[in-house]
Amino acid sequence: MQIYSIETGNFKCDGGAMFGVVPKIMWSKKYPADENNLCDCALRSMLIVDGDRRILIDNGTGDKQANSYTSHYHLWGEDSLKTSLKNVGFSFEDITDVIFTHLHFDHCGGATRYKSGTKELELVFPNATHWVSKAQWENYLNPNVREGDSYFPENVVPIFEAGKLNLVEHDGELFPNVEVRIFNGHTMGLMAVLVSDEDKTIAFTADFIPTMANVNLKWIAAYDLFPTVALKEKEAFLKEAAEKNFCLFFQHDIMNECCSLEQTARGIKPKDSFSLKSLF
Template identity: 45%
Template sequence: MELHVVNTGFFKLDGGAMFGVVPKSLWSRTNPADEKNLCTWAMRCLLIATGDRLILVDNGIGDKQDTKFFSHYYLHGEDSLTKNLRQVGVDFGDITDNFLTHLHFDHCGGGVKYGKDENSFEMTFPNAQYWSNSDHWKWATEPNPREKASFLRENIHPMEASGQLRMVDLNSNKSELGFDIITADGHTDKQMLPKLSYKGKTLVFMADLLPSVGHIPLPYVMGYDTRPLLTLEEKSKFLEEAAREKYILFLEHDPIHECCTVKMTEKGVRLDETFRLDEI
């Protein structure tokens, strides 16, 4: 198995929304905000080359929305999905599988592009199977009022219309893609976190259960989460296991750090080390 980081760019979100009830005086130590109280976040995807499959985990925000939409998120930086796939010698047509942790726009928007005009859509990865799960798909296509703005029809429905959509069997011990899946329901229903065996270690793609190293302390829970108390439980259980088993945590949204480990301390689980994926 080979793993490659695929950075798709940076965007900004309100710092208070990203840290919930935690005061700015605390969260700004790890994630400083600009004059508008916005913090920078990565959209860092993972490319898994295994056997005859090229599996991309998530795909970034895409470019289908209008200027008003993007004005809220301040996309910036030189990275893009196209540029960084090509940097590792991969074209869109080479991707066999696009595994989607969940269907919020910053995780799945890059998987669908405009067709002939803005009223038609094509799949970015023409030869790929797109993977969700039936529980989350229903959650996303029949959205609650709190999450409706994050589940965009143009990102989601074309996957089904294309015939390329597949559903992960969450009752199976291992997915068809060859890795284990951890589910988490606090952020959104049935978010899926890939759990991989890599170079004798266990690596977990953290998605929005742990967006950054700044979110390691238990109370640091996003205001976006639909069930914050459940996130606390899920995060506590997972981080204790990660510290005990020395998991490598791959961070999708941390603006600086690609990976980290955690350790047990007198104050609970805390950050241990940070490093790049290619340093494993």
Template identity: 45%
Template structure:
């Protein structure tokens, strides 16, 4: 097995929304905001070579939405899905599986492309993976979250006949070396792949831990649907990460790819920061 970082560029989101009740005077030290109070965030996906399978976890924001939509998010950076795959010697048509942690636009937008008037799978040879509980949550969204669940990102996957569901049961196997863990605070039934790699356990954090600046327990995003549930889940996962010495792969940190955690006098904090290739 081999793991590859796949960068798809950066976008901006409001710093206050990203850190919830935490004062700007605190979070601005680790994630400085611009004059519009916006912070830069990565859209970092993960590519897994596993035997004959080439598994892509999440797809970034894509490029099929209109100018008005993208004007809210200030996309920047030179990396794209195609350029990052090419740098690793791959093409999007090589992908066998697209694993979607959840269906918010910055995670699933690149899963579908616009071809004239048609919306088609961006990875034409891949099977797309979600779970039925989260899928139903996304296609029948609540009023607060529906702006993140864009039908153009989601329904064409099902219409293509390439969608499959995994069981929404914690610890279910995706492959022999990939188990699926779940979190329910950010959105319903978000999936976190736990990957056995080089004798270590790599946990893909999706939006449970957006960045290294979010490690202190109260640093819960205002985007989370059930913040107290997120807080409880973070306690459980953080303790597990310390005990099991997990490597946490961060999707949105603009600088740091991976971290480990340790117990300190102030609670659980960052131990080490490093790139995936340094494992």
């Protein structure tokens, strides 16, 4: 098995939104903000190559949305999904499976695109089966007022219409060495992905635990729709992760790609920060 970090670009988000009720004087020591309270964040995906399967977890924002919507996210950086895949020897056509942790635009926008010179949509990964939880799909079809602004039909509906969207109903092994866990604090049916390789397990936590700072139980993002649910889910997961020595892989932390955990007198905390590449 080979596992790669796939950078798709960067964006800026409000520090108060990312770190919730935590005072700025605390979070700004870890993630400095500009004069508009904006912190730099990553849009990081993962590619798993195991035998004949090439599994991509999430795929960034894509480039379809109008600037009027994406401008306040201040997308920046030279990295792109296509270039990052090419750098590790793969093309869009090589991908056999795409796992969506959830369907907010910054996690699935790269799955469709407009055909050159037209407004006709096509699948970016034409040979891939796409996977999302049933609960998230139902939430996507019938969003609440607050969450609806993060869902775009052009990102996922073409995949469904092509018959290439599979729904996952329960926790469990999706493929050999690849397990999904369903959480409901950030949004209904978010799927974290656990990848096991010999003696280690890497947890792609997505927006369940978006940065290393969010490992702290009390650092719950204001983006989470159900913060008390997120708190209970995170407490149980981190207990397991610390006991089993999981490596956490962060999708939005621009400074820390991965970390290990340790049990301290004040609860479970990050231990060491490192790159995914350093594990292989």
